């Protein structure tokens with residue numbers, strides 16, 4: 164197996180590692196350390212905090228697992244049951260379980276007697292979470308590996324009251340916590356893997372809570388391939404005089420042999436990253452041609468949203484694994500579809516398709532991850548995923564990473580590419596860029612020491628073979644002929660990868676890229692085979708409602724995620740070739756969405772079909788849909804408004820957000836009705852119990868007073884209610900007070916409260932009109948909540964690098 168450029172032998176480390184650990188690394192087959200291990204382990208084991216930055220696949224995991232074990236073994240403190248000595252935090256569940264695997268293996272091989280425990284979220288219910296925590300208390304682990312949210316539950320106690328948001332923020336003031344399941348008071352060492360991601364705002368609340376319960380006297384290590392943020396941010400993790408270990412990769416490929424100049428790069432030396440500028444509706448053909456021309460390989464394909472992963476997963480399963488899904492029309496239809504596809508894609512070997520994103524249930528996530536990891540080298544497989552699988556995952560033998568969409572966070576780019584070319588193996592990565600403004604991404608990344616080369620646009624010959632050259636008569640995208648549409652490359656862009664520092668003459672020559680052409684997507688040289696493929700995808704969508712709907716949702720989510728690109732000046736929504744993007748998702752009609760307003764969409768060829776007639780392949784689902792549709796149509800006959808609604812629903816068939824909203828509203832209405840009914844029943848019961856006729860009369864006229872009496876918050880009113888209900892005698896100072904006096908006092912109090920409320924909100928309402936005010940305030944609050952909800956209701960399934968903790 165190829166290994167990264169290796170340093171000294173493990174035995175050369177000073178201070179030396181204990182024998183058990185040396186034996187363990189030797190059993191793993193690692194004779195020498197990688198540079199990052201050689202730089203980190205001595206500092207970390209000599210009680211320095213460390214901040215480590217090294218390219219992906221360079222062996223950072225062992226660079227912290229080894230010191231964690233060494234520090235614990237060296238420590239004089241004896242850990243009691245329920246005390247933990249080390250905590251390792253990672254941003255995703257998959258990465259946490261991978262680290263746990265390495266740690267567990269090292270413990271087994273070294274013979275060290277420490278109990279590790281994997282602490283990740285993903286439980287479906289509160290009870291199973293409670294069970295997990297109870298089991299963990301029983302186990303009494305010494306080392307915890309986990310994700311921030313669940314580790315917070317374990318070390319700080321589970322939040323009983325107060326709600327935790329996805330980012331871990333407590334929304335109710337204070338929040339009440341349960342008993343911690345483990346104590347970190349005698350913790351020796353803390354590790355934050357993918358520290359830059361963990362220190363992002365998303366995990367801040369959980370991380371702060373964890374750091375607050377850790378002792379100050381501890382070793383802390385921060386590890387990542389992209390530690391670009393300022394030190395002040397790192398200090399938030401409580402580091403003291405950290406040693407910075409930075410492992411640079413030297414790029415000799417572009418070096419001029421006479422000058423011996425070597426440039427630096429942030430990605431492994433064995434990784435080749437290519438970019439391909441092409442209209443978005445050509446991506447599918449390009450990916451398939453790439454697969455066909457490379458032979459059986461393991462691919463990871465990144466999308467920007469969960470919805471896009473779901474859609475392409477279903478589509479590719481239908482196209483590449485025909486047995487996996489039924490085709491309407493039975494075997495003859497399947498045969499016809501196969502024949503049609505064979506014209507456009509001919510691999511000649513089986514290809515398995517997998518998907519992974521953060522909105523999948525944990526079990527499925529684990530199963531997919533396991534299946535793709537277990538796929539042996541030489542077998543073809545594609546993993547479609549979001550950024551949830553971008554960091555840290557050490558999936559064996561990945562040959563190529565394809566970024567269907569560039570990541571919204573540019574930092575993810577290197578992490579995504581780094582799933583291949585690990586530990587000295589060679590690998591390739593390809594990113595698609597849309598024509599328009601995205602070409603500038605090449606220079607943007609070059610400045611960040613991620614050099615890219617121009618990728619090949621692949622064509623398909625008449626015989627189905629894949630070639631680099633366009634069929635006769637077609638002008639190639641890299642054609643150097645002058646073209647009216649081409650724009651001269653701006654001065655500032657030329658050779659900008661060299662503009663980092665130093666004299667231009669001393670630098671490595673820039674990677675020679677062909678001149679980029681600013682073809683509008685619509686005028687790209689025609690590729691009829693690629694168009695045929697998209698036509699086929701549209702036919703599939705027209706025959707399968709599941710694919711049709713998922714395509715629409717995926718497109719909407721893609722457009723919305725596009726607006727979230729951090730490098731907004733490169734990913735300009737206005738320059739996104741929207742028609743080609745919609746075709747790329749196999750859309751039959753363009754959805755009505757605000758983002759398309761004002762865009763010229765007349766060029767989009769609508770598919771001639773009444774979308775109501777597209778069936779689900781699942782018989783039961785289709786039956787339910789047909790019944791629902793019939794009911795809606797019948798209702799539409801009855802009322803004009805319902806007809807209008809049906810029309811609108813039809814226009815919005817691309818999104819089930821509306822349906823979900825309606826269901827949520829119905830559920831809320833039911834909840835409110837139940838609550839009101841219960842309150843009314845309580846009131847009626849109380850009124851029935853009151854035997855003082857004058858009081859009963861009064862309360863019937865003043866429901867708010869009745870409510871106040873029932874709530875028991877006002878002591879004199881509560882007493883009065885009890886007396887009136889005959890449960891207490893009228894005695895003592897309160898009893899002596901007349902009913903009228905107490906009630907008048909309560910009203911006076913209410914008036915005063917209303918007056919103070921009105922003065923604090925500087926409203927002009929009459930303080931006496933407190934009931935109307937209360938109503939208005941309630942309405943105002945409701946409206947506010949509604950606006951807030953509106954702003955956040957539609958969740959098209961954005962990229963989800965972060966761990967869903969709850």
Ligand SMILES: Nc1ncnc2c1ncn2[C@@H]1O[C@H](COP(=O)(O)OP(=O)(O)OP(=O)(O)O)[C@@H](O)[C@H]1O
Nearest residue numbers: 193195196197219220221222223224388555557586
């Ligand atoms: N000393 C070594 N010799 C040879 N191979 C090693 C050595 N240390 C680690 N490896 C191997 O290198 C691969 C990558 O290691 P690891 O997952 O720790 O990388 P990483 O730097 O954490 O990557 P990322 O930044 O993507 O998380 C693993 O398969 C691991 O087994």
